[in-house]
Amino acid sequence: MSSITPSGSTTPSGSATPSGSATPPDRSTPSDHAAEPDVRKGLVGVVADTTAVSKVDADSNSLLYRGYPVQDLAARCSFEEVAFLLWHGELPAPDELAEQTRAERSARALPEAVRDAVLALPTTCHPMDVVRTAVSVLGAHDAHAEDLSPQAEQAKAVRLWAVLPAVVALDQRRRRGQDEVAPRDDLGYAEHFLWLTFGELPDPVVLRAFEVSMVLYAEHSFNASTFTARVVASTLSDLHSAVTAAVGALKGPLHGGANEAVMATFDEIGAADRAAVWLDDALATKRKIMGFGHRVYKHGDSRVPTMKSALDELLAHTGRDDLAALYAALEDAMTERKGILPNLDYPTGPAYHVMGFDTPTFTPLFVASRVVGWTAHVMEQHAANALIRPLSAYDGPARRDVPARA
Ligand SMILES: CC(=O)SCCNC(=O)CCNC(=O)[C@H](O)C(C)(C)COP(=O)(O)OP(=O)(O)OC[C@H]1O[C@@H](n2cnc3c(N)ncnc32)[C@H](O)[C@@H]1OP(=O)(O)O
């Protein structure tokens, strides 16, 4: 792992420059260096490896999937086309898309073992626990789980992506006391997801906003959950193990769990005219305001304008002026008080609420999209692997003798 100082120069143990050119790794141990080790808590500013999957550029406030601006992909491509792009590096030709569609639609049904595992879990557990467990059970039942060849990993990625809507929908429906909806093979991924969850075909405005959210959530370089997946993959562990771990990382409210936390915040505030007072109290008690801030973007999240216009359309369509006003009031107050801008979880939270999802189901929706990015990174890691194992600076007691025992 290399590290870059705030000024951009490499440290003695570094091996990469900001432009990405690499020098041979320094295999020396900290004791070989006279200087104090350069500890980067939270790996802030550390360039851990290269990736060709996506580029997050905070300076230009842009996000490219395999070179294509994400807002253009959201405007012109289906989620399935974007998934193909992330996995294979190019947008699909018609026959390639048809083959992926065939594979995805034939893997939509929930295996009996997974249904049993989901239904055995208490409805008091978090839906992300259900998804994490389901991915693990799917791995245990996958005949090719241990096959790390590119062909096997690609096929497993499609199967996993295909079945996740059935897991998420079953879980929300069982909590509501509703029967499971049978899968269909005549609907696109996003429309089918809504069909399985609600048992009816979606309004086109809802479908459009949902598909846009799926495209925007699909990939974001070395975020915490993707990095988790790559760490697991780097031990030459299997794809399902990497994704199971990534689901655990995404669950936390500093990462994917923020989308449901945003809705909890809106519920707590109640109405637009209370937003500023609520925020002052929250900041006075050092609370983190969910859906704001980002480790990489400091001038706004590149994906927010696209999701915000989908949300605006949705709120206008459903007559939710109250939610639109609350959204704007909290954003204005936060920008004025702290200068911290919304991240993607800020518009997706209310969008998923208006679509009819239960708040704890929001982060599992993120999983069904990000599984594409995670698995693209697992395959990239396996194609050019190096065990991910950083160093730590010890700050415990100095060497001492174990006391003599009687
Ligand atoms: C899809 C995604 O995962 S996007 C991220 C979703 N997460 C959230 O929305 C959770 C809320 N946000 C946060 O907790 C943070 O902004 C993070 C974790 C996303 C990024 O954290 P960091 O990179 O460590 O934040 P950063 O170093 O820029 O913080 C600078 C200052 O702003 C404060 N700050 C940053 N975000 C927030 C926030 N949402 N609410 C209040 N204060 C904040 C920090 O506490 C810090 O204050 P300090 O200097 O007084 O200690």
Ligand SMILES: O=C([O-])CC(=O)C(=O)O
């Ligand atoms: O990149 C990050 O740290 C978090 C994020 O926005 C994402 O994973 O989509």
